[in-house]
Amino acid sequence: MSKLQVSTRINNEVQEFLCEPDESLLDVLRDRLHLTGTKEGCATGDCGACSVLLNDRLVCSCLVLAAEVQDQKVTTVEGIATGDSLHVIQRQFLEQAALQCGVCTPGLMVAAKALLDENQSPTEEEIRYYLAGNLCRCTGYDKIIRAVQAAADEMRGTPA
Numbered sequence: 001m002s003k004l005q006v007s008t009r010i011n012n013e014v015q016e017f018l019c020e021p022d023e024s025l026l027d028v029l030r031d032r033l034h035l036t037g038t039k040e041g042c043a044t045g046d047c048g049a050c051s052v053l054l055n056d057r058l059v060c061s062c063l064v065l066a067a068e069v070q071d072q073k074v075t076t077v078e079g080i081a082t083g084d085s086l087h088v089i090q091r092q093f094l095e096q097a098a099l100q101c102g103v104c105t106p107g108l109m110v111a112a113k114a115l116l117d118e119n120q121s122p123t124e125e126e127i128r129y130y131l132a133g134n135l136c137r138c139t140g141y142d143k144i145i146r147a148v149q150a151a152a153d154e155m156r157g158t159p160a
Contacts, residue, residue, distance in 0.1 A: 001020055001021055001022075003018040003019060003020060004018065004019055004020075004021055004066075004067045005017075005018055006018075006019060006028075006066060006067055006069060006070050007070065007071065008069045008070060008071060008072050008073075008074060009072070009073045009074065010029075010033065010035070010074045010075075010076065010079070011035075011074070011075060011076060011078055011079030012079065015033060017032050017033065017066070018032075019032070019066040019067060021065070021067060022065065023065065023066045023067075024043075024061065024062050024063070024064065024065065024066060025052070025054075025061040025062075025064040025065065025066045025068070025069055025074070026038060026040055026043075026050045026061040026062040026064075027066070028066040029052070029061060029074075029076060035076050035078055037076055037077040037078045037106045038050050038051075038052060038061055038076050038077060038106055038107075039102075039103050039104075039106055039107065040062060041103055041104065041107075041135070042062070043062045044062070044063075045060040045062060045063040046135070047104070047107075047134070047135045048060065048104065048107040048108070048111060048131075048133045048134030048135060049103050049104050049106070049107045049134070049135075050062045050107060051106075051107035051108075051110045051111050051133075051134065052074055052075060052076050052077075052110055053073075053074065053075040053110060053113070053114060054069065054072060054073070054074055055072055055073050056073070056075075056114070056117065057114075058110065058111055058114040058133075060133075075110070075113075076106075076110070077090075077106035077107075077109050077110055080109060080110065080113055087109075087113070088151045088154050088155055089109050089112045089113055089116065089147070089148070089151045090109055091151075092147040092148070092150045092151040092154065093105060093108075093109060093144075093147045095147070095150070096143050096144075096146045096147035096150060097139075097143055098139065098143040098144045098146065098147035099139065100136075100138035100139045101137075101138045103137075104134055104135060104136045104137070104138075107134050108131060108134045108136070108144055111130065111131050111133070111134050112127075112130075112131065112147075112148045112151065114130075115127065115130040115131070115148070116148070116151060116152055116155060120152055120155055120156050121152065121156065122148070122149075122152060124145060124149070127145050127148045127149065128141070128145065131144065131145075131148070
């Protein structure tokens with residue numbers, strides 16, 4: 001198999017890389033581009049740990065071929081932050097202690113960003129529904145839900 005050359009925009013920076021035709025976006029992000037925030041939990045699209053935004057749409061990067069992102073826009077958990085400043089979602093996950101082992105955390109943060117980009121006033125039920133594709137084996141979901149609610153409140157300017 002010959003390698004494919006891909007040019008894309010990842011976290012607002014043009015990236016070029018070579019990949020095998022059957023190589024996943026997850027593998028390229030972690031192994032070639034050293035964006036290790038995106039985690040591999042299952043490699044079957046069942047856990048959400050590898051969630052990224054592809055053209056602002058939430059996807060499991062383990063199910064996307066790296067070659068498919070040619071001329072596309074990819075945002076990983078690293079790309080949510082602005083420089084050295086954490087995004088409000090990232091900060092609220094820390095403040096609400098909504099993480100433990102950290103495997104699910106990046107995917108949950110990316111999923112929460114996708115939700116809050118769509119809906120800045122989600123109900124608890126809407127948050128739970130939107131994050132249902134992300135599995136956490138450590139913390140349970142209450143702190144995660146509180147972190148997303150607090151981030152939504154802060155983004156809207158609503159006092160907690």
